[in-house]
Amino acid sequence: MLFPHRHLYPGLINPLRWNHGHKALCFSGLCSELRHFPWGNLPLLLIPLFIPSDPDWASSTLGVFICLSCSGIHRNIPSISKVKSLKMDHWDDAQVQFLAKHGNAVTKATYEAHIPIYYYQPTYNDCQVLREQWIRAKYERKEFTEPGKQLPYTDGVKEGILWKRGRDNGQFLPRKFLLSEREGCLKYFTKQDSKEPKISVKIDVINATFQPAKIGNPNGLQITYLKDNKTRNIFVYHKSGKEVVDWFNAIRSVQFHYLKVAFPIASDNEIKSRLTRNFLKEGYMEKTGPKQREAFKKRWFTLDHRRLMYFKDPLDAFAKGEVFVGSSENGYSVQKGLPAGTQGNFSWHYGLTIVTPDREYLFTCETEADQLGWIAAFTSVINQAMTPQEYAIEAYFKFKS
Known part of the structure; x- marks a missing residue:
């Protein structure tokens, strides 16, 4: 039988075969057809957020296709996302029409309308905390739906406690960190009431990359900087995934604005490419x-x-x-x-x-x-x-x- 809603999917494979359940449509027919179709030729409806090669899942409440690794994150936010299998679950007419009306491109235009140029947008290859906070920032906190929102990483200054690994003893202890766009540096203090920082590092020599496996914490962040042209590693984490990702994007924000002043004729994308990087x-x-x-x-x-x-x-x-x-x-x-x-x-x-x-x-x-x-x-x-x-x-x- 031909897919009854095929007119909602212009440019999609024709014909689309559908399997029927008792009182609802099974999505496995669409999934089977898509599996043999090149991603580059799919309509905007099906452009995935993380571009997995073979998505088996979708959110019936958001109207987006999602990869397996991110489906678990969506399940943990049931108030905003209901995950269904494209192969095993049944989709009723209303859900199919909702997915047809929305899709990844339309949803992206709504929830990603005003992402700061420096904000790190993870892929399905990135670690759990980055992907989870990206999903929560979009759909739960709606951080990017309006321009000019005041967010924890947009103020040009961030102060707080991170658990830092001791250089010699290997113990993680709470340390106060201060990031300042005006001063162009990141500082940390051994005591919360200390007036002088233990270390002050210029923002243009800093890199930050998530290292949960190496650090042994799902929110582990490795900060590196050059000292006398030698690399110094600082390993930190925070108990809150949101807080550590906010620190990460705050560093990128301060770096971006610093480099905009240092290289005024460089494009935003050129500067973006010089922000934090993952190790090769x-x-x-x-x-x-x-x-x-x-x-x-x-x-x-x-x-x-x-x-x-x-x-x-x-x-x-x-x-x-x-x-x-x-x-x-x-x-x-x-x-x-x-x-x-x-x-x-x-x-x-x-x-x-x-x-x-x-x-x-x-x-x-x-x-x-x-x-x-x-x-x-x-x-x-x-x-x-x-x-x-x-x-x-x-x-x-x-x-x-």
């Missing part, structure tokens, strides 16, 4: 020393664009060492395997070599998948041309070595 890759590898005869030691590695850092422990405040990864046109490359005749005790046998103008860096990975993943990450960096600022960083690395 992290994980364990083994490394040897410059003589390539030392024993290979297991270390935690972080690739932050052109900085490859290695740590004895993933939660160390400072890296044991940093390597600059330049571009292919400047003599940098990554090779699969280790040089012939490599000596040293290594327990992992999937090697790779980073070639720089000055020396070779040898690493081993536990699995072939890890090896290929690291090679792909290094290749993506090496294939990019270097900026003038990166040439200056490269010169510093050569000078200190």
Whole structure:
């Protein structure tokens, strides 16, 4: 039987077959047809918020298609979203017509009408706290439906308590943090009544990225900054997912407005691309020393664009060492395997070599998948041309070595 509401879906697959339940329509027919249709050609109705490749769920109250990982978040907000399966649940005529009338594009136009340019919009690959607070900000708190709303991350100043990991003892203790757009810095204080901060960091050298697995807390945030051109890590969390995401977006807000002044002719999108970033890759590898005869030691590695850092422990405040990864046109490359005749005790046998103008860096990975993943990450960096600022960083690395 042809889909009875097909006139509501112009440009969709024709014909659409439907299965009937007892007194309601089953959505599995539509789902089955969509499964074989290229996403790029779907009408605006079906553009998903997180663009999963194969959505099996929809919210019958919001009128949006959602991915599996976000369906659980929607279920936890039953007052605004009722989740139904496209394959297993029955949809009555009113629900079908509501979905046809709305869809992801129409819903987006309502609930995402006034998102600040700096606000981080997660994808289905992002961590739970980012996705949950994004969904709650849109549908529960309606933060983006009107222009000029006063929100916790829009004032240019934010003050509050975050639980910070001690640099030496590893204990998480409450610390007062102060973010100021006027001063262009982030400060933290060891005591709430302290007048002088323990650390004050300029906003243009700060990065922030969520690291729930590494920190061991679902709201874990890693803040990094450069001190004497070396990376310093600060690990924090807050018991409230909303509060820690507000801090994250407040940092992005202050960064954005700082860079707008520093680079007045740059477009908003250019500045947005220079805000907080996720690390390209992290994980364990083994490394040897410059003589390539030392024993290979297991270390935690972080690739932050052109900085490859290695740590004895993933939660160390400072890296044991940093390597600059330049571009292919400047003599940098990554090779699969280790040089012939490599000596040293290594327990992992999937090697790779980073070639720089000055020396070779040898690493081993536990699995072939890890090896290929690291090679792909290094290749993506090496294939990019270097900026003038990166040439200056490269010169510093050569000078200190």
